[in-house]
Amino acid sequence: MSLLVIGLSHRSAPVSVLDRASLSPDARIKLLQDALAAEPAAEAAVLATCNRVELYADVDKFHAGVAELSTLLARHSGVGLEELTPYLYVHYEDRAVHHLFSVACGLDSMVVGEGQILGQIKDALAGGQELHTAGRLLNDLFQQALRVGKRAHSETGIDRAGQSLVTFGLQQLADGADVPGWAAGRRALVIGAGSMSSLAAATLARAGVAEIVVANRTAARAERLVEILTEPGGTGVGARAVDMGAVDGELTRADIVVSCTGATGLVLTADAVERALAGGRDLALLDLAMPRDIDAAVHRIAGARLIDIESLAEASADAPMAADVDAVKRIVTDEVAAFGAAQRAAHITPTVVALRAMAADVVTNEITRLEGRLPGLDERQRAEITQAVRRVVDKLLHAPTVRVKQLAGEPGGAGYADALRELFDLDPQAVASVSRADRGEAAADRHEADGRSAVDVKNRGRV
Numbered sequence: 001m002s003l004l005v006i007g008l009s010h011r012s013a014p015v016s017v018l019d020r021a022s023l024s025p026d027a028r029i030k031l032l033q034d035a036l037a038a039e040p041a042a043e044a045a046v047l048a049t050c051n052r053v054e055l056y057a058d059v060d061k062f063h064a065g066v067a068e069l070s071t072l073l074a075r076h077s078g079v080g081l082e083e084l085t086p087y088l089y090v091h092y093e094d095r096a097v098h099h100l101f102s103v104a105c106g107l108d109s110m111v112v113g114e115g116q117i118l119g120q121i122k123d124a125l126a127g128g129q130e131l132h133t134a135g136r137l138l139n140d141l142f143q144q145a146l147r148v149g150k151r152a153h154s155e156t157g158i159d160r161a162g163q164s165l166v167t168f169g170l171q172q173l174a175d176g177a178d179v180p181g182w183a184a185g186r187r188a189l190v191i192g193a194g195s196m197s198s199l200a201a202a203t204l205a206r207a208g209v210a211e212i213v214v215a216n217r218t219a220a221r222a223e224r225l226v227e228i229l230t231e232p233g234g235t236g237v238g239a240r241a242v243d244m245g246a247v248d249g250e251l252t253r254a255d256i257v258v259s260c261t262g263a264t265g266l267v268l269t270a271d272a273v274e275r276a277l278a279g280g281r282d283l284a285l286l287d288l289a290m291p292r293d294i295d296a297a298v299h300r301i302a303g304a305r306l307i308d309i310e311s312l313a314e315a316s317a318d319a320p321m322a323a324d325v326d327a328v329k330r331i332v333t334d335e336v337a338a339f340g341a342a343q344r345a346a347h348i349t350p351t352v353v354a355l356r357a358m359a360a361d362v363v364t365n366e367i368t369r370l371e372g373r374l375p376g377l378d379e380r381q382r383a384e385i386t387q388a389v390r391r392v393v394d395k396l397l398h399a400p401t402v403r404v405k406q407l408a409g410e411p412g413g414a415g416y417a418d419a420l421r422e423l424f425d426l427d428p429q430a431v432a433s434v435s436r437a438d439r440g441e442a443a444a445d446r447h448e449a450d451g452r453s454a455v456d457v458k459n460r461g462r463v
Contacts, residue, residue, distance in 0.1 A: 003137060004065050005096040006073060006088055007047075007054030010110050013087035015310035019291040021077040021084065023048045024264060031055065031076040032133045038072065040065035043135040045128035045142065047103075049120045050165070050196070050260075050290035050309060051110050053077065056096070058137045066090055094340050100141065101332045101339075104149030106158060110313055111168045112325065113158040118149045119195060140343070148335045155331065157324040165288060165312065166200045166258075170207075172307045173256070173284045184208035186255035191247060191267055193221040196260040196288050198228075204256065205229055205237040212239040213254070215247050217261070251276035257285040259293040270297035277303045345405050348417040352401050354430045355420060359393050 008021060023031065028046045035044035035057055043058040055073050059065030070088060074081035091099045099108070104121055106113040125142035128134025134142070152158055167179070174182040188209045190201045193216040201212050212229060216222035222241035229239040242250060244267075251257070251272060259267055268285070273295070277283055280303065287294040287308040298306045367386050371377065377385070404416050421428065 002059050003093055003096040004059045005054055005056045005091045005099060006069050007052060008087045009052035010313050012089050017087055018051060021053055021079045022291050023053055023077060027076045031072060032131050034072050035069060036133045038068045040068050043138045044133045045124050045138045047121060047124040050288060056138060062092060094336055097339055098332060098336045100145045101148045101335055104145040105152035105328045105332060107328060111165055114165055115153060118146060121145055144339055152328045152331050156327040158328050166203050169286045169288060169307050169312055173286055180207040185210050187211045187253055188256040189213045189250050189254035191215045191259035192261040193225045198225055200258040201225060201229060209237060212237055213250050214241050215244055217244055219243060248272050260288040261293055263293060266295050267293040270295040270301060273298045273304055274301050277301060348405060351417045351420050354426050355424055358426060359397060363389050363393055
């Protein structure tokens with residue numbers, strides 16, 4: 001295992017850099033394709049959220065991998081390498097595993113304990129699978145990260161340690177007031193119909209807003225969100241869908257605006273907000289997009305209160321419950337050790353398979369030779385002799401192969417595969433062929449499981 005992660009997040013970079021470094025869906029696809037074409041990388045996956053951009057890869061050379069993948073990340077993010085480098089972090093092997101598991105548990109989130117990151121990790125894995133850039137290592141890693149995150153949320157109170165970014169943002173807009181009391185009876189405009197915008201709409205509906213207007217580039221998605229909000233047995237909120245061209249007009253009637261789209265430019269300009277507030281009204285705006293949807297100059301407009309990713313980062317210094325965080329950290333540590341042991345043990349499997357195949361060939365050849373020297377053996381005698389020889393070989397190999405797998409799973413156990421190959425004079429090509437067959441079978445399984453998903457990767461994350 002030579003896992004490498006290169007990235008930047010709200011912890012390492014200012015929002016202005018994160019804003020510019022965010023990757024469009026098309027840029028993510030090209031980054032994955034170029035990363036796999038790069039000599040040091042055998043697998044690749046991209047985790048891109050509103051406050052982090054990370055490239056995961058299985059590399060055969062650390063320094064060459066860091067240099068090549070950093071260059072690719074800079075190229076596709078549009079931020080020059082010299083400017084980007086001071087904000088990049090690099091994790092390798094077990095530290096890379098520890099990082100992703102911590103991210104999955106919400107320990108590295110802007111608001112500690114938020115659970116939305118699990119959906120984003122799932123999307124990152126699905127993107128790598130659909131493009132066939134995620135192989136056995138990254139599939140194992142991301143699937144285990146999802147399990148670790150779910151375990152943390154089910155076994156600890158980490159959910160109580162923080163809130164979702166949406167809830168936290170609305171609390172900041174309410175400025176200390178109870179969100180349901182603050183939002184009740186108001187009109188809300190939600191721009192975007194993706195997962196974050198949908199969560200915001202549902203949260204506002206539960207808080208008792210009088211009306212929700214959903215604006216989105218794709219009308220069908222906006223209408224679907226409205227159907228969900230107004231379905232029988234729901235919150236009973238009034239909701240309607242409009243196209244993006246109607247946003248400026250809806251601003252004049254809205255009290256609350258939440259925006260989270262995949263747009264590369266501004267969705268709301270300062271001029272549009274200023275015109276909407278010309279009558280002296282107040283307007284609360286929550287920008288959850290990266291890059292930002294709402295012009296930062298809105299801060300200076302009288303009557304406008306804007307909360308964006310940058311202000312959320314400054315306000316999220318709330319102290320989560322230490323006991324819950326410590327419990328999650330212990331889970332992460334245990335799971336990193338278990339994952340490393342499993343990967344090291346799996347590394348020796350092709351060697352063990354090749355050894356048993358060689359032993360089977362030896363048995364077959366010796367039985368054939370014996371039959372030539374003892375032609376008078378009947379079918380029952382040949383079967384008894386064959387079974388006896390195979391049992392002897394199996395018994396001789398059982399203890400060492402089981403033990404070598406155990407030893408290989410321990411720290412420093414990578415050399416046992418080499419020792420086994422040397423001791424039994426195994427053909428390296430035979431071992432390599434087992435590994436290739438194993439990877440081919442895993443790829444075929446992934447292809448079948450994908451079923452050529454109807455979700456186009458290019459549309460992932462778009463609204």
